[in-house]
Amino acid sequence: MKISVITICLNCREHIGQALASVQEQDYPDLEQIVVDGGSTDGTLEIVREFAAKTVGLRWVSGLDTGISNAMNKGLNLATGDIVGFLHADDYYPDKDIVSSVVERFAESSGTVWVTGGLLEVDSNNKVIRALPVRRFSRRRLLRNNIIYHPATFVRRVNLASAGGFDESLRYAMDYDLWLRLSTYSNPVLLNKELACFRVHDGSISSANRLDALKEEYLVRKRRIKGPVGSFFHALYQRYRLFVEKNRDICQ
Numbered sequence: 001m002k003i004s005v006i007t008i009c010l011n012c013r014e015h016i017g018q019a020l021a022s023v024q025e026q027d028y029p030d031l032e033q034i035v036v037d038g039g040s041t042d043g044t045l046e047i048v049r050e051f052a053a054k055t056v057g058l059r060w061v062s063g064l065d066t067g068i069s070n071a072m073n074k075g076l077n078l079a080t081g082d083i084v085g086f087l088h089a090d091d092y093y094p095d096k097d098i099v100s101s102v103v104e105r106f107a108e109s110s111g112t113v114w115v116t117g118g119l120l121e122v123d124s125n126n127k128v129i130r131a132l133p134v135r136r137f138s139r140r141r142l143l144r145n146n147i148i149y150h151p152a153t154f155v156r157r158v159n160l161a162s163a164g165g166f167d168e169s170l171r172y173a174m175d176y177d178l179w180l181r182l183s184t185y186s187n188p189v190l191l192n193k194e195l196a197c198f199r200v201h202d203g204s205i206s207s208a209n210r211l212d213a214l215k216e217e218y219l220v221r222k223r224r225i226k227g228p229v230g231s232f233f234h235a236l237y238q239r240y241r242l243f244v245e246k247n248r249d250i251c252q
Helices: 016-024 044-053 068-078 098-107 139-144 157-163 174-182 210-222 228-251
Strands: 003-009 031-037 058-062 083-086 114-122 128-132 153-156 189-199
Touching (some): 003 016, 003 068, 003 098, 016 031, 016 044, 058 068, 068 157, 083 098, 098 114, 128 189, 153 157, 157 174, 174 210
Parallel strands (some): 003 031
Antiparallel strands (some): 114 128, 114 153
């Protein structure tokens, strides 16, 4: 079973080396890494070239794209693995057995579409801020919140293709939109293990634009809400979430 790990980047010189190294250090042999660069000018590509020169399983492309979704779809088009994971340039795998642990779960059943686990939030110095365990899943819970951690999720490539990949009209909630589509095939298999380290810093798009991300997430959710009652309660809940988020900054 071959695994593809896709890393997209744009001017990520500070952290991309750790992301690449954490993939190359995995103890699973049938592994490829694909780097999709958006035209970095800060030395990121030099680091990628250094890794590619000494790593058979690393391929990379560089050029302008129209956003994160477009870049991830480029990576999907290049991937040849049976299973695909996404690890952004400022994130990394915490242990060498992450991929092999995921493969074990897929191997338990040929019908497994996707596997997801927990997450470690870390700061710029790799200090753990908090551990987020894998969340109990139901589609109903997913319709309330994005309870799936992107870098801790792996999906069969054939199902990613069937689902249509990432919606390139979305800027923030493209992963949430994909999870909702995948959940129509099956629930994810849960792995009780922190599968990735997610770096929290001001340069992160999701961290710097929290309110815009919440608004787009709601628009994605509205596509799948049926009936006036459901729409009313989801709208009410969205107002509450925005209120909490706005006041979080005031209280800090």
